[in-house]
Amino acid sequence: MPHVFLPDLRLHYSEQGPKDGPVLVLAHALGADLSIWDAVCARLPANLRVIRYDHRGHGASDVPKAPYAMGAMIRDAEGLLDHLKVKDAAFCGLSVGGLVAQGLAVKRLDLIRTLILSNTAARIGHESLWEKRIAAAESSSKAALVQETLERWFPRQDLSQPRIQTVKAVLDRTALDGWIGTMHAIKGTDFYTPTSGLRLSTLGIASSDDASTPPDLVRETAALVPGSQFHLIRRAGHLSCVDQPEEFATTVTDFLRSTGHMS
Numbered sequence: 700m701p702h703v704f705l706p707d708l709r710l711h712y713s714e715q716g717p718k719d720g721p722v723l724v725l726a727h728a729l730g731a732d733l734s735i736w737d738a739v740c741a742r743l744p745a746n747l748r749v750i751r752y753d754h755r756g757h758g759a760s761d762v763p764k765a766p767y768a769m770g771a772m773i774r775d776a777e778g779l780l781d782h783l784k785v786k787d788a789a790f791c792g793l794s795v796g797g798l799v800a801q802g803l804a805v806k807r808l809d810l811i812r813t814l815i816l817s818n819t820a821a822r823i824g825h826e827s828l829w830e831k832r833i834a835a836a837e838s839s840s841k842a843a844l845v846q847e848t849l850e851r852w853f854p855r856q857d858l859s860q861p862r863i864q865t866v867k868a869v870l871d872r873t874a875l876d877g878w879i880g881t882m883h884a885i886k887g888t889d890f891y892t893p894t895s896g897l898r899l900s901t902l903g904i905a906s907s908d909d910a911s912t913p914p915d916l917v918r919e920t921a922a923l924v925p926g927s928q929f930h931l932i933r934r935a936g937h938l939s940c941v942d943q944p945e946e947f948a949t950t951v952t953d954f955l956r957s958t959g960h961m962s
């Protein structure tokens with residue numbers, strides 16, 4: 700799988716579809732990696748060029764020492780798209796990936812033509828929440844961090860289900876520096892004002908059982924961008940792309956067709 704060599708780290712990414720196809724970029728959640736999109740990617744139209752990447756500190760990207768800044772995470776996405784000479788992409792970010800999506804759209808509107816904000820918000824949680832989570836991650840075991848994350852992301856679900864065990868294996872592999880470093884980036888991020896200034900086609904996707912970024916929060920975030928659309932996925936928790944990949948892929952595809960991003 701390829702890496703792009705950015706000034707301060709190597710970023711891992713993958714591509715599928717024709718090089719001259721309309722581009723969809725997928726950015727994953729905290730502690731995860733690009734594999735959380737596997738089931739969605741298998742259901743996307745073949746004429747899309749789909750680019751996924753691992754945030755710094757995650758997957759097969761390099762793991763700088765914590766803490767990270769949101770500005771650095773946005774620069775990573777910017778560096779990847781510049782390296783691939785991509786313009787006018789649709790950018791779909793889930794949770795912290797959605798923060799990167801908003802920040803990149805604000806910074807480089809030439810790169811992003813269409814925004815998909817999945818299970819995310821202009822601000823995710825309060826500083827005190829992230830301080831508590833960082834302190835807990837620093838003092839307790841990695842197993843405890845993974846377990847409480849799974850319980851929060853997949854509420855009332857049997858965690859032994861194969862698709863959840865696959866996510867668990869990813870979380871188990873994620874470096875603690877990557878996880879904690881990214882929590883610091885989320886803690887300091889509030890995009891309410893910059894996102895309110897965005898003018899581009901935008902879709903918010905929320906899940907009925909997402910306690911981390913509840914439907915009303917996602918709806919309010921998408922509504923910061925005039926003319927935005929909103930879709931609620933039922934029977935899904937924070938990782939809507941894992942819980943309901945068919946509906947996720949259909950929702951994204953229908954939206955991209957409705958905006959003229961793809962045929």
Ligand SMILES: O=C(O)CC1=CCC(=O)O1
Pocket residue numbers: 727728729730793794795796823848851885911912937
């Ligand atoms: O861990 C959570 O509850 C939610 C979350 C925040 C950022 C992210 O990617 O997931």
